[in-house]
Amino acid sequence: MPDRLNDSYYRSAANAWETQPTLDSGLDCDVVVIGGGFTGLSAALACAEKGLFVILLEAQTIGFGASGRNGGQLIPGLRWSMREIDEEFGRERAKAIFDLAWGAGARVHDRIVKHDIQCDLKSGHLEAAYKPGHFEDMQREAEFLSREFGWDSVEVVAPADIGRHINGGDYHGGLYETKGGHFHPLNYALGLAKAALAAGVLIFENTAAQRQLDRGTYVEIQAGAGSLTANQIIIATDNWTGDIAPELSSYTVPIMNYNIATAPLPDADQLLPSDAAVADSRFVLNYFRLSADKRLIFGGGEKYVQRPPADIAGFVRKHMAEVFPSLARTTIDYAWGGAVGVTMNRLPHMGRKGNVFYAHGFSGHGALVTTVAGELMAEAVVGTMEQFDVFASLPHSRFPGGKWLARPLATLGLLYYAMRDRL
Numbered sequence: 001m002p003d004r005l006n007d008s009y010y011r012s013a014a015n016a017w018e019t020q021p022t023l024d025s026g027l028d029c030d031v032v033v034i035g036g037g038f039t040g041l042s043a044a045l046a047c048a049e050k051g052l053f054v055i056l057l058e059a060q061t062i063g064f065g066a067s068g069r070n071g072g073q074l075i076p077g078l079r080w081s082m083r084e085i086d087e088e089f090g091r092e093r094a095k096a097i098f099d100l101a102w103g104a105g106a107r108v109h110d111r112i113v114k115h116d117i118q119c120d121l122k123s124g125h126l127e128a129a130y131k132p133g134h135f136e137d138m139q140r141e142a143e144f145l146s147r148e149f150g151w152d153s154v155e156v157v158a159p160a161d162i163g164r165h166i167n168g169g170d171y172h173g174g175l176y177e178t179k180g181g182h183f184h185p186l187n188y189a190l191g192l193a194k195a196a197l198a199a200g201v202l203i204f205e206n207t208a209a210q211r212q213l214d215r216g217t218y219v220e221i222q223a224g225a226g227s228l229t230a231n232q233i234i235i236a237t238d239n240w241t242g243d244i245a246p247e248l249s250s251y252t253v254p255i256m257n258y259n260i261a262t263a264p265l266p267d268a269d270q271l272l273p274s275d276a277a278v279a280d281s282r283f284v285l286n287y288f289r290l291s292a293d294k295r296l297i298f299g300g301g302e303k304y305v306q307r308p309p310a311d312i313a314g315f316v317r318k319h320m321a322e323v324f325p326s327l328a329r330t331t332i333d334y335a336w337g338g339a340v341g342v343t344m345n346r347l348p349h350m351g352r353k354g355n356v357f358y359a360h361g362f363s364g365h366g367a368l369v370t371t372v373a374g375e376l377m378a379e380a381v382v383g384t385m386e387q388f389d390v391f392a393s394l395p396h397s398r399f400p401g402g403k404w405l406a407r408p409l410a411t412l413g414l415l416y417y418a419m420r421d422r423l
């Protein structure tokens with residue numbers, strides 16, 4: 001990745017971490033986890049808690065991928081509303097999906113408490129309505145969640161009351177979720193990694209898995225200057241999944257997304273009085289929140305080409321200034337970016353093939369549900385498939401167009417939705 005993608009506020013405010021060695025020998029274990037983001041770390045920790053000997057391989061450093069560079073917005077659920085899920089899958093499956101996806105916040109909270117992870121966790125998330133019609137949809141969703149699923153932590157915020165949460169942006173009301181919130185994502189990843197080490201997981205950093213082979217009764221992995229044998233593999237490499245499992249590559253496309261962190265703001269509490277994380281309701285959304293030291297961390301705009309803008313700060317600043325005109329000329333201390341792994345239908349893609357388990361494509365909604373995905377894969381590894389199958393049975397299609405055309409075709413589709421935002 002170009003260096004200018006990596007200048008994140010999170011790296012500058014990361015908790016201490018002792019770099020782990022690279023793999024340079026042959027080892028045997030029960031489970032190899034490939035990828036040191038939320039998904040892989042959660043899976044490794046949960047497997048170790050079940051008494052398995054686990055080795056985790058990370059090509060770069062812990063949290064290098066989306067997990068260490070995301071907006072830190074904790075939003076219960078998936079990219080689909082519960083009404084859409086209920087209509088598409090029927091009540092019984094919808095209930096099972098609800099329990100896992102809407103329950104993900106509690107699992108992450110449990111992890112943070114259990115392992116004493118210092119990651120600036122704050123509660124409260126606002127989805128801000130960009131259009132009046134979006135607010136009407138939100139009201140219907142809140143009512144449905146409460147009536148059909150007993151989910152009462154969502155509060156409808158009338159347009160006249162939106163100033164309780166945000167002063168800026170001209171929003172038409174919103175939904176305030178008390179079980180949502182925000183955190184420092186890299187420190188959550190590092191906290192999971194420390195917990196995994198304490199549970200006996202061996203972590204190798206700067207060690208890319210180059211090849212994996214399922215021999216039926218065991219698996220082989222070539223990685224770095226070493227090799228591993230294990231009973232099972234968990235692939236948790238999100239946007240890089242195609243490198244290690246080419247047959248999975250066409251289920252996701254990477255969409256580039258950029259973030260900035262301003263200098264600490266003296267009037268931060270006026271901009272976001274309840275300290276909620278905010279995401280607007282557009283398809284290409286703006287999302288923002290305050291850091292522990294009162295910077296505004298703002299994500300906005302997407303790029304459908306891999307190459308980052310020459311001036312990431314300038315690219316995001318114009319979106320921030322639309323919401324908060326008073327910040328048009330404020331100092332930006334950090335600007336960075338990352339790839340969001342997106343599936344065709346925006347639902348995570350999980351599954352199993354022989355001794356290989358995988359989960360990727362959380363479609364910009366992975367800060368909470370990745371922890372669940374990791375734990376479900378750990379359950380599946382020891383033979384408990386019931387909850388794993390709730391996600392693994394979600395329908396998925398490949399992006400059409402093969403290796404060369406998949407991204408341009410997906411881009412056309414995404415541009416169409418982005419254009420609808422402006423109508």
Ligand SMILES: Cc1cc2nc3c(=O)[nH]c(=O)nc-3n(C[C@H](O)[C@H](O)[C@H](O)COP(=O)(O)OP(=O)(O)OC[C@H]3O[C@@H](n4cnc5c(N)ncnc54)[C@H](O)[C@@H]3O)c2cc1C
Binds near residue numbers: 059240241287363
């Ligand atoms: C800019 C941005 C903002 C986002 N904001 C939010 C948000 O606010 N809220 C939200 O819910 N979601 C958000 N997301 C999405 C969320 O961050 C992801 O869904 C989630 O972090 C995915 O976690 P993961 O562990 O599956 O993948 P990753 O965190 O990407 O981890 C994969 C890891 O695998 C490693 N790897 C790759 N190939 C190999 C290999 N061959 N061998 C070994 N290791 C390998 C990579 O180095 C990487 O560390 C955002 C994403 C981005 C990019």
